[in-house]
Amino acid sequence: MKSTTVARNYAQALLLAADAHGMAVVERYGQLMEAVAGAVEADERIAVALESPRVSKAVKAALLERALGDLAPAEFVRFLQAIVRRGRQGLLREIAQEYQALVDLKLDRVHAGVVLVEEPDARLEKQIVERLAAAFGKDVRAHFRAERGIIGGVVVRVGDRVYDGSLKRKLAVLRRKMLTGE
Amino acid sequence: MQPTLLLAALAQEPGGAGGAGAAGPLSVDGGLVIWTLVVFGLLLFVLRRSAWPLLLAAVREREKKLERMLADAARDREEAAALLAEHKRLVAAARAEAQELIAQARTVAEKERAALLAQAREQYEQLLARARKEIESEKEKAILELRREAVDLSIAAASKLIEANLDTDANRRLVMEYLVSLEAGGERAGR
Numbered sequence: 001m002k003s004t005t006v007a008r009n010y011a012q013a014l015l016l017a018a019d020a021h022g023m024a025v026v027e028r029y030g031q032l033m034e035a036v037a038g039a040v041e042a043d044e045r046i047a048v049a050l051e052s053p054r055v056s057k058a059v060k061a062a063l064l065e066r067a068l069g070d071l072a073p074a075e076f077v078r079f080l081q082a083i084v085r086r087g088r089q090g091l092l093r094e095i096a097q098e099y100q101a102l103v104d105l106k107l108d109r110v111h112a113g114v115v116l117v118e119e120p121d122a123r124l125e126k127q128i129v130e131r132l133a134a135a136f137g138k139d140v141r142a143h144f145r146a147e148r149g150i151i152g153g154v155v156v157r158v159g160d161r162v163y164d165g166s167l168k169r170k171l172a173v174l175r176r177k178m179l180t181g182e
Numbered sequence: 183m184q185p186t187l188l189l190a191a192l193a194q195e196p197g198g199a200g201g202a203g204a205a206g207p208l209s210v211d212g213g214l215v216i217w218t219l220v221v222f223g224l225l226l227f228v229l230r231r232s233a234w235p236l237l238l239a240a241v242r243e244r245e246k247k248l249e250r251m252l253a254d255a256a257r258d259r260e261e262a263a264a265l266l267a268e269h270k271r272l273v274a275a276a277r278a279e280a281q282e283l284i285a286q287a288r289t290v291a292e293k294e295r296a297a298l299l300a301q302a303r304e305q306y307e308q309l310l311a312r313a314r315k316e317i318e319s320e321k322e323k324a325i326l327e328l329r330r331e332a333v334d335l336s337i338a339a340a341s342k343l344i345e346a347n348l349d350t351d352a353n354r355r356l357v358m359e360y361l362v363s364l365e366a367g368g369e370r371a372g373r
Contacts, residue, residue: 117353167344174337178333
């Protein structure tokens with residue numbers, strides 16, 4: 001079976017469990033999955049400990065219990081222990097992504113990468129999110145990034161589509177028009 | 183043999199007609215006349231019997247030879263005339279053929295010359311057209327390059343100017359205007 005399919009199955013199981021406790025828990029589990037996957041990627045020792053065949057599954061489960069016992073619900077810790085028990089700890093990142101995709105689908109939410117010429121303040125962030133939500137007719141989760149190269153304006157990426165309202169693009173269009181005389 | 187001997191005896195006889203002493207150049211001796219006639223007759227007879235047929239045969243042979251020669255000459259003349267006529271005909275035919283060949287060669291040469299001229303003219307036209315096209319292309323290229331440089335300079339200057347003058351509020355307005363247009367245009371603004 002493909003790893004994506006396996007990851008999706010785990011993600012669906014986690015979502016099913018979280019959904020029983022309400023949307024707050026669904027979001028919380030998503031954040032926890034992101035945090036665990038990020039931690040495994042950031043610290044090689046965690047990945048080695050989880051992957052090593054010399055560390056027994058019981059020890060791995062105990063380590064997870066000790067590390068997350070105070071931070072995450074017991075149900076979430078048990079989920080991670082089940083993943084490790086089945087030797088699927090290498091799929092943590094994919095499971096986190098699939099879980100996020102399922103949550104987005106459930107909440108009718110899209111992720112938008114927003115590029116501005118400088119870091120936005122909270123008010124601008126809020127305004128941009130509202131405008132994007134109105135434009136796409138969905139809940140939008142924006143990920144902001146600053147890039148001086150766009151000169152001004154905004155570039156929004158949703159999925160594989162890019163909405164370029166930057167001054168850089170406008171100048172490029174102007175340049176093309178001036179060259180071709182269109 | 184007898185007449186001959188008789189004539190000789192008569193000639194030597196002193197009392198003969200010739201011996202009268204009065205015989206002159208104009209005197210007529212009857213005996214001599216007779217004898218002369220006899221001798222002539224005998225000579226004629228002998229000649230008629232022995233020499234005449236030979237002479238006649240020789241003359242006739244010669245006549246025949248002459249006739250043959252004349253016939254041969256006539257035939258030769260006819261042949262010569264025929265040959266001359268044939269020769270003239272052949273010469274005329276050869277001349278006509280030569281004239282025709284010359285005319286044909288002239289026509290071919292004329293055609294060839296015309297074709298070469300046309301080809302040369304066409305090549306010249308092609309070269310001229312190509313040269314014009316290249317000149318036009320180079321001109322267009324130069325103009326485009328110049329325009330590109332001017333536009334790039336203008337865009338770079340505009341970019342610097344915008345960077346220097348675009349403050350946070352102006353940028354915020356720009357962002358919001360675009361998002362409003364995005365909202366109005368839906369996904370049409372995407373690329």
